[in-house]
Amino acid sequence: MRLPFWLWAVIIGFVPTRLLATLDYLIVPPAGLGGYFLDTALVLSLFLVYFVYAIHFISKRMERLDNYVTQMNPDQPVNALRIPFRLANVFAVWVVLLLAITLLFGLPSPAAIFSEHITVIAYFFFILASFLWIYGYSMYVIHRAGKLPLRLKPFTEDRTLGLRPFGSASLRLASIYAVFPVTWTFVELVSIDVEIPGGLAITFAPIRLTDIIFSVGLILVGIVLFFLPLLSIRKRLLDAKRQELSWVTPRYTTVIAKLKEQVPKTAQEDKANQTQALADELTIVRQIQQDIQRIQSWPFDVGVVSRLATILVVPPILGVLARVLILVFLHL
Structure with missing residues (x-):
């Protein structure tokens, strides 16, 4: 049975962050029940759901644009404007983001790894890296389309x-x-x-x-x-x-x-x-x-x-x- 996309977005956005936050709370207990449910992980999860939807939307939009380019030039190779989702590229962007955050705020102390939900934040930046890769590459795709041998309308x-x-x-x-x-x-x-x-x-x-x-x-x-x-x-x-x-x-x-x-x-x-x-x-x-x-x-x-x-x-x-x-x- 194939799950609907919205359910996948919720799973990707909420399940890993809640599991990672729970592991953190096993080491550093939260200050009350409200601190467990209404925490940093919840806020980041909402953004993650948005990023997942944005990735899906951009990919579909680029597919439609690729089909339009094919109509303007039937000799154009298929999937010329499709966005390749390569894990290596996403991982590279993720590492750059983590290095940038480390340079700005320094390395966290061992105690802060659990109290500040560093693992949750790292997962957040991984999905953010996926979003930035798709977003940035889509900009490059639109720019590259202007250099293709398209048959312009009169x-x-x-x-x-x-x-x-x-x-x-x-x-x-x-x-x-x-x-x-x-x-x-x-x-x-x-x-x-x-x-x-x-x-x-x-x-x-x-x-x-x-x-x-x-x-x-x-x-x-x-x-x-x-x-x-x-x-x-x-x-x-x-x-x-x-x-x-x-x-x-x-x-x-x-x-x-x-x-x-x-x-x-x-x-x-x-x-x-x-x-x-x-x-x-x-x-x-x-x-x-x-x-x-x-x-x-x-x-x-x-x-x-x-x-x-x-x-x-x-x-x-x-x-x-x-x-x-x-x-x-x-x-x-």
């Missing part, structure tokens, strides 16, 4: 020449990243302490300049992560626009030159007809040139930009405003 059919799905895919990746600034805003907004028995204690944190700077930094990172994979797609669009203009611009110049020669001359009937023909041709060429100029420089429209702003910018701003309003009302 500019008369699509102003993005059929490359809009790559912009949508990059927006989906930015949406997945958006959980980090949103979570940071919430964590810095309130502090929740739960004790069983004892009740629930909620503390509202004051606004600090460092929090605002860090939130702005997270937003800027999200914007960079959105645009970075699309640079090769942008280059492809600009090259296509330049190539189309390379034949219509000389034609436009030629028609203008011929029209200049005809206008000063006596408007005899045959020359008048020729002048009218040149004027009609000029109108057609100008319209074609304007249509080519409308080819977009990025594979998305204004609606995508507004959604990106809604995803990345609005939640942190609302979080800061909420903190201001809460602190104002508390001091009234």
